[in-house]
Amino acid sequence: MSISLLHVILASLSCTGEEYLKLFNTKGLVKPEDKPYEVVRQSFTYLYNFRKPLLSSLCTSGYDTNCIALLRSSQGTCSCMGVLDNEDISLLPDDKGFKIRYTNPLQGYSTDVTVTCAKTHVFTVVDTGNSLNITIEDKAGCRGGGGIGWGWIFLIALLASIVLFLAIGIPINAIARKKKGVEIIPLFALWVSLPRLVLEGVKCLFSPCKKKRQGFSDIE
Numbered sequence: 001m002s003i004s005l006l007h008v009i010l011a012s013l014s015c016t017g018e019e020y021l022k023l024f025n026t027k028g029l030v031k032p033e034d035k036p037y038e039v040v041r042q043s044f045t046y047l048y049n050f051r052k053p054l055l056s057s058l059c060t061s062g063y064d065t066n067c068i069a070l071l072r073s074s075q076g077t078c079s080c081m082g083v084l085d086n087e088d089i090s091l092l093p094d095d096k097g098f099k100i101r102y103t104n105p106l107q108g109y110s111t112d113v114t115v116t117c118a119k120t121h122v123f124t125v126v127d128t129g130n131s132l133n134i135t136i137e138d139k140a141g142c143r144g145g146g147g148i149g150w151g152w153i154f155l156i157a158l159l160a161s162i163v164l165f166l167a168i169g170i171p172i173n174a175i176a177r178k179k180k181g182v183e184i185i186p187l188f189a190l191w192v193s194l195p196r197l198v199l200e201g202v203k204c205l206f207s208p209c210k211k212k213r214q215g216f217s218d219i220e
Contacts, residue, residue, distance in 0.1 A: 017089025020098060026050065026140050029115070037134075039125045043074040046125045048113070048134055051100075053084055068102050069111040069132055080104050081132045082111035092116070097141030117142035 082102025169186030
């Protein structure tokens with residue numbers, strides 16, 4: 001099973017935007033609190049951090065709780081262009097990345113953050129008046145950029161194997177071998193004894209499995 005196929009399966013099972021982001025490695029997009037993304041144009045400064053509220057100390061006034069994007073004047077007055085509480089995440093078509101939309105209903109502002117798949121990092125901001133369009137070109141926008149590691153692939157393969165094993169074994173035991181109750185579970189005795197076997201294995205690791213025999217002297 002390829003990684004891309006795993007992504008498709010997980011995306012189809014996802015019911016929240018939070019699950020969508022697990023398809024991507026977005027850790028590198030988060031900036032330190034005191035050094036967020038910053039773009040200066042004339043007398044205004046645009047500030048943003050990836051899914052992390054900006055510090056209130058960045059503004060002298062106009063800061064809203066959990067603000068994710070700010071428009072700050074040269075006097076330090078801020079307009080909050082979106083809050084983390086109002087977050088909507090969606091996938092871009094053709095595996096090109098993802099999009100996050102933030103709104104600030106109290107002030108009527110919004111911010112669209114589009115993260116696209118690219119080899120080099122580019123950050124741009126477009127101000128359309130009551131909204132900001134932020135585009136981040138980065139490898140974090142590429143599916144399979146570390147969002148799912150080999151550990152997850154192993155677990156998914158293991159679970160799929162167990163489900164397949166039960167799906168085949170239970171009908172065979174129930175129909176062909178005429179077993180009933182819990183006995184229709186393949187290798188039921190092994191599953192029951194598994195906790196004991198694991199416990200004995202752990203004990204063997206932390207204490208000698210065999211004790212030295214007593215009562216014998218060395219032969220000279």
